[in-house]
Amino acid sequence: MKRTGGILVVDDDPDLREFLRLMITSIGFEVISAANGQEALDVLEDHDPDLILLDMKMPVMDGWEFSRALETRGAHPPVVVFTAAPDPAARAAEVHADGWLGKPFELEELEATVRKFAAHPAR
């Protein structure tokens, strides 16, 4: 039986991962972290999170590759890409993500994004 709920944060920067964990847990959500796409896929083996916050540029397996792998699995949690690209919306569309968050971001944006998707029933 998979564990459901929580936010899967995928980013190769440990400081940013820790920061996101702190912020998201402070508003009452559980956080699972992964340092790259491969680790995230491993997490998804026994977790079914409400939302995946996905960095795009990562070693081992980047956001693009991860998104393709995710799509082959069929139904999956919503994905919000987390990117420094000048046009985050285009980046999100590229990988058929459900939303985007620019880097850097305002705390309010992060909170709003998490609440929007984590309020969804787990898919």
Add this chain to the structure above:
Amino acid sequence: MRKPDESDGGVAHRREQVLFELAKRNKSDVAETFRAITEATAVALDVERTSIWRLLPDNNAIVCEDDFVRGDSRHTAGDILAARDCPGYFSAITKSRVIAAHDARTDFRTRELSTPYLEAHGITSMMDVPIWHKGQLYGVLCHEHVGPTRRWTSDEETFAGNLADLASLALEESERREVERRWNAVMNTIQEAVFVLDGEGTVVQANPLAAHMMERAGGGTTLAERMELVEFRDEQGRVIPPHRTGGNRSLRGEIVREINQIIFKRTGERRSFFISSSPMQIGNRIHSVVVVLADVTEEVAFDRLKREVLAALAHEFKTPVAVAKGYAQHMSRRSDTPPAARPMLDAIERAANRLERLTDDLLEVSSISLGRLVLQQQPVELTAMLRSVVRWAAPAATHHRLVVNAPEAVAVSADLPRLEQAVRRLVDNAIRYSPPGDVEINVAPSDTHVVISVRDRGIGIPADQQSRIFELFFRAHAGTPDDVGGLGIGLFMAREITIRHGGEMWFESEEGRGSTFYMRLPRTEMP
């Protein structure tokens, strides 16, 4: 003078023969043609001297280009006749088809020539025919008779007129050859491949570079052959179907400017070309298409490398900035943060914001292509575009309200990402340089144009800085407390993009009251 044993029919036939011979000869060498004309007419009209004179550009003299004297069978040139010495003659040659002076010494049109010219050569009768070229008087073909005066017949006048027409044909032909020579020199020198296609898409002309390209492809004169030998792809590497290639779109009337990859199927070679193609119409029919290809393979490769480097740089930059900014914001909002620490945290946040902005500027600079900024224009509906801008600006506009006043269903022909980039800059500036309040985005369409304006009630631009506001790297508020950082490229880019869309950008600003930036673009049909 007519010889007694010759019938009219014989003379007429001989003159016809002369005209025929002159008409069919190659007339590209004007001097040679002039010599042939003077010789032929001297014999055919049986006159002693025949000459062709050229009117100088300021109309104050004619200069002899060729003078043929039948007696000694000799050509000379170079004599000059000034208008001030014979104004009546100059006036006559601009007004008549033929000046037939039976007695040149008394005729009011030619008598001024008497002392210096007619008497010196023993000339008694003259028949001069102006030569016209491109609606302007070029000069005059002169027949000068020596001996007893002679009555010129109307047949002779007609014949002389025909010769003058042949002279003007020679001028036209040589001019055409000259233009052709220059054109060929250009075509052989330029670093672009130039193809001319007929209405069916078959190559009918190619400069050396284009011919070399065809050779590399393995031939391909007709459209069908060509499509077998080469494949066109867009900048993203997607295959362009044959009917969507630049040349084919121009065959349907479109002017195309874009970068394509061309794959030579025979060798597998792949190169990038900047393609410009445009139709040439005769009436409503597309008669041919000119396609110009500039090899930009190296530029495209360098451009991609540059974008990748800058994107990587931006990513590496923004992640630590996100951490610093995030913690600073978080700490300053916590109730247990000591009051003395708050200004420090605010300073960290401001510094992070400046770094963020600098990174955005770097990325924006990188979007200026090294080669050419190629716009992919299509009809863009403005309300949707502005919604996207507002969504983009929302995170930074926590203390501002973005008010959009735009009628539905108004479109401009634009490269959407570029146009959005330009409008974003205006909105971003409005937010950054104004205290909390409204930022208004208005769309005012007319029949032919659309004006998009962005208005803030902010700090405005000091009057003495206004003339420089669109300069690259110029920052009106640099070093002042209102300085929010950046490289000073936003307005430069916004204006550049607007101009490349065939539009214009201007602003109104008053210090302390705010600024309004206007962007005027040609309106188009809805998509």
